[in-house]
Amino acid sequence: MTQPAAVPRKGRKYDQVLKGARKVFMADGFEGASVDDIARVAGVSKATLYSYFPDKRLLFREAAQTECDLMAERILSMIDETRPAREVLTVAATELTGFLLSDFAQQVFRICVAERDRFPELGRAFYEAGPKNGQARLMEYLDTAVAKGELRIEDTEMAAEQFAELCRVKLWNQAAFGIRDRFTQGEIDSVARHAVDMFLARYAA
Template identity: 75%
Template structure:
């Protein structure tokens, strides 16, 4: 049975369930998150919770996908494609870098890796909603920038992946291994600026 076939995304308590689940997953991880705790945090009964999500995996995937979509919508709302490519790339890099080292992104990444063998669908869902979706949207923008003569790129899909990897330099690894848990805006801005500089050094016209 598919995820879309089993989730009822209507009703006034749906958002409550997502907020409660997000809170518990972030605090306790996937394995440690109990249905009782999620229902309590959401302020709903277990029966109501199960009416929306009969499986905890579906609930986790919905939380991850929702957060990734909100992040993507936020970035898109900030972008004016009539602006120069550097400005567009700088906004995107800053938002992406901040998201990659956020508590949410790091916790979801750890959960997906920890549960990879037992529940590979968790990682697949996060990958599709996060990295894959972001790279697809980036590739679409790069195609437009190439058409306007601002960038010179043969393979926009590879370039989109390269851009996201540049936004991970230094701080993502530190976050993933618990070397550093918080990052200043100055650190994020520096990584983002260097990512854009490197990207344009290769693809700028």
């Protein structure tokens, strides 16, 4: 199986192509998304699209990476490490829970599961861009909080994984199994608050 190029070519219409690809992947899934449709929605020629992304899997990977990076940057921009750990973790939990329930995150999850056997690299790409990247950034904060004496954690890698799982409680399963697709901010805040309560019950100094 031919693997996608490791790094796409950047250029003037790179963001335009990515935006079009995101819309089509969201609407049609990975298998249903045609290069013709992506080029049309992006407003570029197929030749231009292929000049940036010679493989559809690379395009999907880059779209997922970009969205996850934006989510991580949003969370980081809202975090003030000078504030108490509870406040910092509440911001992170609220934003993470909301992202996990978003149309984008749910659709990408479904695509990765549906294409797991034929294109396992799609799942690996999203895992690297999303869960693994988020865990690494959370670990950095946890290490800082431990050094400041706010938290008492021996294994921050495990603790970061646990924190993310606490943010999946109740609502994520409902979204993943198609029971519901819309959630109120109050419901998201409740999951985040309980996640932080449970986490600090175990790890507060």
